Amino acid sequence: MSETDAKLNAVIGMAMSVLPEEIGCDDCFDYFAAYADHLTNGTPVPEPLRMVGSHLERCAFCMEELELLLEAMKAR
Amino acid sequence: MPPTTRGEPESRSDQDWINDLSASGPLREQALTELRAVLVAGLARSLRRFPNDSPLIQDSAQDALVLIVSRIQTYRGDSRFVTWALSIVIRVALSEMRRARWKDVSLDEMSEAGRIPPPVSEASPVNVSYERSQLMEVVRNAIENDLTPKQRDAIQAELGGTPPDEIAKRLGTNRNALYKLVYDGRVRLRQAILRAGWSEDHIRGVLNGK
Numbered sequence: 001m002s003e004t005d006a007k008l009n010a011v012i013g014m015a016m017s018v019l020p021e022e023i024g025c026d027d028c029f030d031y032f033a034a035y036a037d038h039l040t041n042g043t044p045v046p047e048p049l050r051m052v053g054s055h056l057e058r059c060a061f062c063m064e065e066l067e068l069l070l071e072a073m074k075a076r
Numbered sequence: 077m078p079p080t081t082r083g084e085p086e087s088r089s090d091q092d093w094i095n096d097l098s099a100s101g102p103l104r105e106q107a108l109t110e111l112r113a114v115l116v117a118g119l120a121r122s123l124r125r126f127p128n129d130s131p132l133i134q135d136s137a138q139d140a141l142v143l144i145v146s147r148i149q150t151y152r153g154d155s156r157f158v159t160w161a162l163s164i165v166i167r168v169a170l171s172e173m174r175r176a177r178w179k180d181v182s183l184d185e186m187s188e189a190g191r192i193p194p195p196v197s198e199a200s201p202v203n204v205s206y207e208r209s210q211l212m213e214v215v216r217n218a219i220e221n222d223l224t225p226k227q228r229d230a231i232q233a234e235l236g237g238t239p240p241d242e243i244a245k246r247l248g249t250n251r252n253a254l255y256k257l258v259y260d261g262r263v264r265l266r267q268a269i270l271r272a273g274w275s276e277d278h279i280r281g282v283l284n285g286k
Contacts, residue, residue, distance in 0.1 A: 007192050007235050008212055009283055011219070014231065014258075015265035016276055024255030025240055033155035033163045040159075061239050065166055072118030072162045 017058055021051070028055040028062050036069050090157040097145055112141055114158055115165040123169060136172060140165035174239040181238070183246035187229040189236025192216050207282045211274065218268035227261030230254060 028051075035052045038045045045053065056063045088096075088110070096107035115137040120128045127133070144161050151160055178186075192215065219228055226247060233243045244254040269279070 004193055004212075007190065008208075008215060010235055011192065011215055011231070011265065012211075012269070012279060012283065014234075014262050015215075015218075015269055016279065018259070018262045018266050022255075022259060024252040024259075026250065026252040026255075029163070029167065031154075033160040036163065037155045037159050059240075061241075065163075065170060068122040068166045068170065069159075069163050071122040072166060073159060075117040075121040076114065076158065 014058070019054065023051045023055050025055075025059060025062055028052050028059070029065075032062075032066065032069065036066060036073065039070065040073055090153065093157040094148060094151065097148055108141065108145075111144070111161060112137055115140055115161060118162045119165055119169055122166065132169060132172065136165055136169035140168045143168065171241055174241055178238060178242040181242075183229055183233065183243075186233035186236055186238040186243065186246065188232070189238070190232035190234065191236075192219065205282070205285075211279065211282050214269055214272045214274065215265070218265050218272075222264045222268045223261050227257055227264070230258050231261050231265075234258060 031049055031052050035045065035049050038049065056066060088107075093107060093111070096103045097111070098104075099107075116128055116133055119133045119136060120126065123133065140161070143164055147164075151157060192212065194216070219231070223231065230243055230247065233246075234240070240251050240254055244251050247254065247257075249257070
């Protein structure tokens with residue numbers, strides 16, 4: 001895929017994936033630890049935390065933070 | 077009578093952490109030392125290319141420790157205390173890495189990196205389908221004409237791979253406000269694309285080359 005195609009796909013993805021209710025990066029971060037604990041424990045993610053999952057699907061930077069957090073948790 | 081020291085860090089409960097970090101004397105000092113070790117070990121594991129004693133890991137752990145103690149009242153208890161603390165040190169370290177990587181890049185350069193270039197000329201060997209080039213033109217027009225300058229810069233910078241912290245800094249705002257700015261821009265782009273007669277199915281078909 002060319003760089004232009006990748007950008008076109010990305011911007012269309014950004015536009016067409018808009019949901020009526022979304023949370024931003026800082027709100028996502030507020031629930032990050034609870035979300036990570038649920039993932040690690042394998043317990044169902046409760047409804048209020050589902051928006052964290054939706055945010056992570058479209059924010060590569062928060063997803064990177066979550067991946068690093070999950071790795072850091074393995075150090076204990 | 078409360079204890080003056082704790083046993084193994086693993087046995088410390090969330091409430092123990094809060095009590096000890098909020099206390100004074102040996103309990104607090106022990107808790108600070110143990111939490112710092114937890115932060116360093118976690119960060120070193122997640123950022124494997126940096127050794128434990130690297131300035132990034134040591135400085136991030138120290139900065140995070142200060143933040144954790146100052147924000148301890150905001151810990152809600154909906155996660156393990158250590159997970160909450162690790163989330164803070166990860167963000168501190170990543171922010172520093174991103175700041176160092178992008179410190180000399182201007183907002184104009186960030187925005188330019190994400191700009192979708194004009195359609196290729198007929199002489200170009202690149203084979204772009206007619207529908208795809210039309211869709212590209214709709215999107216390019218929407219970016220140029222339907223977005224505010226700030227929305228355009230923020231969205232293009234994000235498309236160019238700039239982290240939100242750095243875009244927010246250049247725009248003099250924070251990550252949440254940036255997210256709202258980009259969200260409003262995404263809504264405008266979606267409306268413009270739909271207004272131009274493109275359905276979601278049609279777009280999917282063109283992007284998938286069907």
